[in-house]
Amino acid sequence: xxxxxRSLGQAISQAWRSSNKIAYLLVLPFVVYFIVFxxxxxxxxxxxxxxxxxxxxxxxxYIGTQNYAYLLTDTTFQRSVVNTLYFLILFLPSVVIxxxxxxxxxxxxxxxxxxxxxxxxxxxxxxxxxxxxxxAWMFADQGGLLNYSLSLVGLPPVRWxxxxxxxxxxxxxxxxxxxxxxxxxxxxAGLQTIPRTVYEAAMIDxxxxxxxxxxxxxxLLNPVIMLAVVVATINGLQLxxxxxxxxxxxxxxxxxxVVYFIxxxxxxxxxxxxxxxxxxxxxxxxxxxxxxxxxxxxxRFEY
Amino acid sequence: MKAAKRGGLYLLLGLGVLIAxxxxxxxxxxxxxxxxxxxxxxxxxxxxxxxxxNYSQVMSRLPLARIAFNSxxxxxxVSGLALFFGSLAGYAFARLKFVGREILFxxxxxxxxxxxxxxxxxRFILIKQxxxxxxxxxxxxxxxxxxxxIFLFRQFFALIPGDLRDAAIMDGCSELGVLFLVMLxxxxxxxxTAGVFVFMDTWNDFLWPMVVTMGHPELxxxxxxxxxxxxxxxxxxxxxxxxxxxFTVPVVVVYLFFQRYFVESIALSGLKG
Numbered sequence: 001x002x003x004x005x006r007s008l009g010q011a012i013s014q015a016w017r018s019s020n021k022i023a024y025l026l027v028l029p030f031v032v033y034f035i036v037f038x039x040x041x042x043x044x045x046x047x048x049x050x051x052x053x054x055x056x057x058x059x060x061x062y063i064g065t066q067n068y069a070y071l072l073t074d075t076t077f078q079r080s081v082v083n084t085l086y087f088l089i090l091f092l093p094s095v096v097i098x099x100x101x102x103x104x105x106x107x108x109x110x111x112x113x114x115x116x117x118x119x120x121x122x123x124x125x126x127x128x129x130x131x132x133x134x135x136a137w138m139f140a141d142q143g144g145l146l147n148y149s150l151s152l153v154g155l156p157p158v159r160w161x162x163x164x165x166x167x168x169x170x171x172x173x174x175x176x177x178x179x180x181x182x183x184x185x186x187x188x189a190g191l192q193t194i195p196r197t198v199y200e201a202a203m204i205d206x207x208x209x210x211x212x213x214x215x216x217x218x219x220l221l222n223p224v225i226m227l228a229v230v231v232a233t234i235n236g237l238q239l240x241x242x243x244x245x246x247x248x249x250x251x252x253x254x255x256x257x258v259v260y261f262i263x264x265x266x267x268x269x270x271x272x273x274x275x276x277x278x279x280x281x282x283x284x285x286x287x288x289x290x291x292x293x294x295x296x297x298x299x300r301f302e303y
Numbered sequence: 304m305k306a307a308k309r310g311g312l313y314l315l316l317g318l319g320v321l322i323a324x325x326x327x328x329x330x331x332x333x334x335x336x337x338x339x340x341x342x343x344x345x346x347x348x349x350x351x352x353x354x355x356x357n358y359s360q361v362m363s364r365l366p367l368a369r370i371a372f373n374s375x376x377x378x379x380x381v382s383g384l385a386l387f388f389g390s391l392a393g394y395a396f397a398r399l400k401f402v403g404r405e406i407l408f409x410x411x412x413x414x415x416x417x418x419x420x421x422x423x424x425x426r427f428i429l430i431k432q433x434x435x436x437x438x439x440x441x442x443x444x445x446x447x448x449x450x451x452x453i454f455l456f457r458q459f460f461a462l463i464p465g466d467l468r469d470a471a472i473m474d475g476c477s478e479l480g481v482l483f484l485v486m487l488x489x490x491x492x493x494x495x496t497a498g499v500f501v502f503m504d505t506w507n508d509f510l511w512p513m514v515v516t517m518g519h520p521e522l523x524x525x526x527x528x529x530x531x532x533x534x535x536x537x538x539x540x541x542x543x544x545x546x547x548x549x550f551t552v553p554v555v556v557v558y559l560f561f562q563r564y565f566v567e568s569i570a571l572s573g574l575k576g
Binding site: 012015016018019020021022023024026027029030031033034036038040041042044045053102106108110115117118119120121122123124125126127128129131133134135137140142143145148151177180182185186189234235240241244245259262263266267272275276279282283286290 | 551
């Protein structure tokens with residue numbers, strides 16, 4: 001027993017002696033940063049979620065799991081979870097299929113290649129806030145461009161952002177438009193790692209372009225697609241700017257996202273403990289979704 | 304047949320360009336319309352009576368220069384710090400042996416995965432307790448180290464042949480000397496790609512700057528200023544669009560000049576998986 005402890009101690013001290021001490025100096029800023037801005041906030045969030053932490057009141061009593069119990073029965077919170085998942089169901093397929101199609105088109109030998117790319121990638125460098133405002137104005141009930149377009153084909157105007165049914169789809173359109181360039185770029189970079197000779201060989205063997213896409217492009221691009229789905233999930237779960245500026249979470253809470261709920265509880269009603277509990281639920285949601293996506297995508301494209 | 308296919312391809316791509324460009328045209332066009340013409344039916348693309356009143360209104364209501372300075376200062380500080388700390392840690396993770404290297408690198412990847420928004424509430428209380436609400440450090444410090452920056456530097460330094468370091472050490476260079484005199488000058492490309500990425504992230508951030516500058520309008524960044532303005536003048540679409548145009552056009556011009564770097568930066572971040 002003692003001998004084992006001693007040999008373990010020796011192993012550690014030997015590893016320590018062969019460690020490069022300068023390395024610790026170099027990673028020190030990262031370690032300090034991680035402790036202050038990740039580890040501590042994570043623990044503190046847990047602590048907060050078990051307290052009634054009102055900003056204005058000096059005493060912040062321990063209330064056990066009450067915040068979580070309230071969350072489970074809070075219809076507004078439930079609404080925000082349903083809304084966010086509904087948004088993801090619309091958002092995820094759109095930001096894979098549309099950008100992938102554009103990337104495949106842009107990967108051909110084309111004239112005006114540079115022009116097309118510049119046009120598609122432009123939203124990447126446009127503020128989210130600008131995108132949300134411009135689209136809010138395009139969707140406007142009065143004077144909006146989209147209702148004018150409907151009138152051109154003889155359709156009556158639609159109340160996009162003030163309709164319970166259409167507000168979230170309208171927000172999704174906005175968000176998808178903002179992300180298309182980003183994901184197109186990522187898919188294009190992925191496509192360019194596939195050598196042209198692979199396709200040429202397939203053509204010689206008599207494969208049609210559609211076949212080549214499903215048998216060659218998709219399987220080889222699988223890691224990039226998986227990454228895109230995960231990145232889109234992480235970003236989709238953070239939905240806030242668009243509903244905050246376009247609908248204020250309405251109508252009737254139909255566009256209230258989880259992050260918007262956290263913001264409201266924390267900064268409008270000053271219930272920090274409750275907001276922190278909701279933040280932890282969001283963290284778990286994100287973790288579960290990423291794990292599920294990894295599992296299913298890995299299995300589906302095994303070859 | 305082939306020509307028809309090509310034609311269809313260009314038609315589709317052209318349609319896509321139209322969809323990509325329309326919001327920009329609509330924004331710019333609306334910014335020059337008065338309160339009557341902006342609601343005119345049918346809407347005009349080029350205003351009959353173009354006016355500059357929207358722009359002068361925005362400029363008189365908000366300290367635009369200060370807001371632009373805040374955005375630039377915060378984004379540049381964050382990128383500078385993230386590049387500096389990222390290059391140091393990336394070098395250590397790539398080339399030096401030390402106890403705990405794997406665990407610490409896994410933590411760096413962890414920070415890449417989980418967005419700051421998850422820590423919104425505890426970080427805000429922390430920043431508040433540190434007395435940093437309504438200050439530049441409150442906007443900068445929470446983003447001063449970037450997992451992505453560490454990762455990109457590590458990948459780059461891992462590819463540099465070890466002989467280079469050994470030769471420098473033989474010539475009497477210290478470990479830090481190797482890093483600062485040999486390695487960092489070689490890694491200009493990583494500075495650009497990681498820098499562009501961190502800069503864009505910070506530049507675009509909205510929720511954190513909004514809560515940290517609440518009650519401190521002199522520290523508003525551009526997204527916060529624009530959101531604040533649009534919510535104070537809800538039905539004045541022309542003025543909001545003028546401000547949106549002012550905030551978009553310069554960035555787009557920079558982007559068109561340095562497109563290569565933006566594209567590389569994002570493509571690289573996508574291939575990291």
